[in-house]
Amino acid sequence: xxxxxxxxxxxxxxxxxxxVLTPVIAVFISLLISAVFILILGKNPLIAFYYILKGxxxxxxxxxxxxxxxxxxxxxGVAVAIAFIAKYWNIGAEGQLYAGALAATWIGMLNLPLxxxxxxxxxxxxxxxxxxxxxxxxxxxxxxxxxxxVVTTLLMNYIMIYTVSALLNGPWRNPxxxxxxxxxxxxxxxxxxxxxxxxxxFGLIISLLAVLFMYFLVRKTKLGFEIRATGANPSxxxxxxxxxxxxxxxxxxxxxxxxxLAGVGEVAGVHYHLISGLSPGYGYSGIIIAMLGxxxxxxxxxxxxxxAIIINGAQFMSITLNIPSYIATVIQxxxxxxxxxxxxxxxxxxxxGRSK
Amino acid sequence: xxxxxxxxxFWVGFLAATVRMATPLIIATLGxxxxxxxxxxxxxxxxxxxxxxxxxxxxxxxxxxxxxGVLVATLSGIAFGWLMAFLTVTLTLSQHVSGLGxxxxxxxxxxxxxxxxxxxxxxxxxxxxxSTLKIPLLWKIPIIGPILFDQYAITYIGILLVPLAGxxxxxxxxxxxxxxxxxxxxxADAMGINVYRIRYTALIIAGxxxxxxxxxxxxxxxxxFLYDIVAGRGWVAIALVIxxxxxxxxxxxxxxxxxxxxxxGLRLQGTAIKVPFQVYLMLPYIFTIIVLILxxxxxxxxxxxxxPYRRE
Numbered sequence: 090x091x092x093x094x095x096x097x098x099x100x101x102x103x104x105x106x107x108x109v110l111t112p113v114i115a116v117f118i119s120l121l122i123s124a125v126f127i128l129i130l131g132k133n134p135l136i137a138f139y140y141i142l143k144g145x146x147x148x149x150x151x152x153x154x155x156x157x158x159x160x161x162x163x164x165x166g167v168a169v170a171i172a173f174i175a176k177y178w179n180i181g182a183e184g185q186l187y188a189g190a191l192a193a194t195w196i197g198m199l200n201l202p203l204x205x206x207x208x209x210x211x212x213x214x215x216x217x218x219x220x221x222x223x224x225x226x227x228x229x230x231x232x233x234x235x236x237x238x239v240v241t242t243l244l245m246n247y248i249m250i251y252t253v254s255a256l257l258n259g260p261w262r263n264p265x266x267x268x269x270x271x272x273x274x275x276x277x278x279x280x281x282x283x284x285x286x287x288x289x290x291f292g293l294i295i296s297l298l299a300v301l302f303m304y305f306l307v308r309k310t311k312l313g314f315e316i317r318a319t320g321a322n323p324s325x326x327x328x329x330x331x332x333x334x335x336x337x338x339x340x341x342x343x344x345x346x347x348x349x350l351a352g353v354g355e356v357a358g359v360h361y362h363l364i365s366g367l368s369p370g371y372g373y374s375g376i377i378i379a380m381l382g383x384x385x386x387x388x389x390x391x392x393x394x395x396x397a398i399i400i401n402g403a404q405f406m407s408i409t410l411n412i413p414s415y416i417a418t419v420i421q422x423x424x425x426x427x428x429x430x431x432x433x434x435x436x437x438x439x440x441x442g443r444s445k
Numbered sequence: 446x447x448x449x450x451x452x453x454x455f456w457v458g459f460l461a462a463t464v465r466m467a468t469p470l471i472i473a474t475l476g477x478x479x480x481x482x483x484x485x486x487x488x489x490x491x492x493x494x495x496x497x498x499x500x501x502x503x504x505x506x507x508x509x510x511x512x513x514g515v516l517v518a519t520l521s522g523i524a525f526g527w528l529m530a531f532l533t534v535t536l537t538l539s540q541h542v543s544g545l546g547x548x549x550x551x552x553x554x555x556x557x558x559x560x561x562x563x564x565x566x567x568x569x570x571x572x573x574x575x576s577t578l579k580i581p582l583l584w585k586i587p588i589i590g591p592i593l594f595d596q597y598a599i600t601y602i603g604i605l606l607v608p609l610a611g612x613x614x615x616x617x618x619x620x621x622x623x624x625x626x627x628x629x630x631x632x633a634d635a636m637g638i639n640v641y642r643i644r645y646t647a648l649i650i651a652g653x654x655x656x657x658x659x660x661x662x663x664x665x666x667x668x669x670f671l672y673d674i675v676a677g678r679g680w681v682a683i684a685l686v687i688x689x690x691x692x693x694x695x696x697x698x699x700x701x702x703x704x705x706x707x708x709x710g711l712r713l714q715g716t717a718i719k720v721p722f723q724v725y726l727m728l729p730y731i732f733t734i735i736v737l738i739l740x741x742x743x744x745x746x747x748x749x750x751x752x753p754y755r756r757e
Contacts, residue, residue: 236741242728243680255723413560422550429538
């Protein structure tokens with residue numbers, strides 16, 4: 090029988106303008122596909138997208154709320170991107186985020202007699218370390234024992250989320266309200282607000298620093314060269330004298346630490362206590378942001394802002410038009426697949442053909 | 446009822462729960478075995494299970510027919526399996542990223558569809574779920590009867606799928622081709638095997654079984670659709686395939702082992718041992734990681750796993 094196949098022919102790398110344009114085209118195509126699911130409900134997708142924009146950048150207030158959401162997304166995006174460059178498949182940013190949040194809450198609840206800058210620095214450090222450990226374990230297992238990192242990082246998300254839930258329903262339960270949320274962290278452990286009359290906090294600055302850090306790490310440092318070489322071709326990297334085991338472990342630690350900072354920001358900058366619904370999947374969104382941003386620091390920043398717009402706007406759109414806000418997740422999944430397919434065009438020309 | 450730790454009732458209940466909890470794992474893992482035997486890692490499995498759970502629930506909710514729900518859940522899995530095949534086999538995209546994309550897309554679509562169809566009422570709507578199917582005569586055998594012959598119909602299907610999968614993989618031309626494609630697609634192609642068609646077939650089987658597995662949650666284990674109802678069982682199935690060394694009979698034992706961990710959690714919650722129930726919930730994931738560490742060195746992955754095949 091005849092079997093339709095798509096024939097792929099190697100091509101020269103496309104011009105730079107096309108490479109830069111790719112994510113934009115991917116966003117466009119994915120919105121077009123997502124529109125079908127809005128049409129099925131008998132609603133007008135254009136109006137829906139208009140309300141998404143209105144609800145996230147349409148007013149100064151909405152814009153500031155969008156920035157609050159962008160901070161953790163930038164951090165998880167950077168965390169996943171630097172891991173993926175080394176081909177450490179860190180799908181565990183969600184768990185690492187919670188690890189960071191848990192540690193930050195613990196230190197914050199101790200009410201230590203520390204001045205604000207010192208306390209904040211301590212909370213950040215401890216949160217980074219917690220995320221780093223939670224990612225370092227699967228990183229070590231991958232590098233040393235060849236244990237599949239995709240599965241371990243995924244499973245560790247569940248272990249951490251249940252740990253947080255056990256704490257919040259047990260020893261950390263708020264004794265006053267009896268809600269499964271921790272008691273508030275110390276005033277001096279809380280991030281300052283950086284835009285007056287808003288919830289935009291110091292975490293946004295941390296996330297921008299993380300983007301800068303990623304740029305310098307990948308482009309300007311020896312470790313950056315090593316992780317790029319390890320990711321591109323591990324055996325060639327070893328031939329160059331690179332300790333690929335070490336690079337994977339080191340990058341897994343840094344990646345997890347940065348994801349942990351996203352959790353610190355949500356506790357110390359937004360909620361001031363730990364709750365079990367702290368992250369609506371920021372860690373998983375980080376994967377899509379990293380891919381859409383083409384594992385590039387500026388790309389990750391722009392992709393994170395794009396999804397902050399989609400996620401926040403979808404909430405507003407959902408209330409106004411009665412379209413479920415889960416459309417944001419649908420858009421994320423489609424974007425990931427479309428972007429991946431677009432990258433194929435960098436290497437191949439596609440021809441529809443038939444094989445036997 | 447006496448639920449004391451050392452009574453016979455406790456152990457019979459525990460073993461029956463083990464078989465019950467193993468059901469979705471058996472079905473999903475057998476499907477994943479086909480996919481990986483053909484050389485494709487299906488990380489879309491979790492999303493396919495979540496969507497299967499939704500599709501089964503909604504179909505039954507609106508038609509009152511449980512078996513129609515089972516059918517639609519399976520068909521929805523087949524559709525996603527086909528999509529996974531299109532992305533990874535035809536377009537030769539990264540299996541990791543395609544699979545995660547499908548999981549995010551399918552789970553998002555499941556919750557989106559649920560909200561669109563049901564809204565968000567304070568009490569989630571329920572269906573009349575499967576009751577257990579007592580096998581005549583056999584269920585009356587002491588101890589063994591209540592453990593093995595008083596289960597849901599889907600559980601019997603899952604157990605029967607084990608020898609069927611073994612037969613397909615080891616005793617048929619399809620199975621021979623499947624194994625050849627997963628080990629060395631170039632050689633298989635030279636022998637006249639259509640690599641694309643085999644991988645499409647394997648992923649359609651994997652998707653269908655993932656959908657069916659998801660339906661178990663909403664049509665048998667529970668009688669409603671809940672957020673995160675599959676709770677990472679798809680990822681456990683991915684680990685179980687490695688644990689079972691890609692052999693169907695071992696899938697059964699592996700799934701029963703993990704089912705027993707789930708069942709321990711359920712049973713111990715009712716006893717005097719006071720541990721937060723979340724600790725029991727995380728047990729399967731901890732055990733999975735330990736098992737992965739123990740077998741990492743001896744795992745014999747299909748040689749062509751993760752490698753796209755591009756015909757010249």
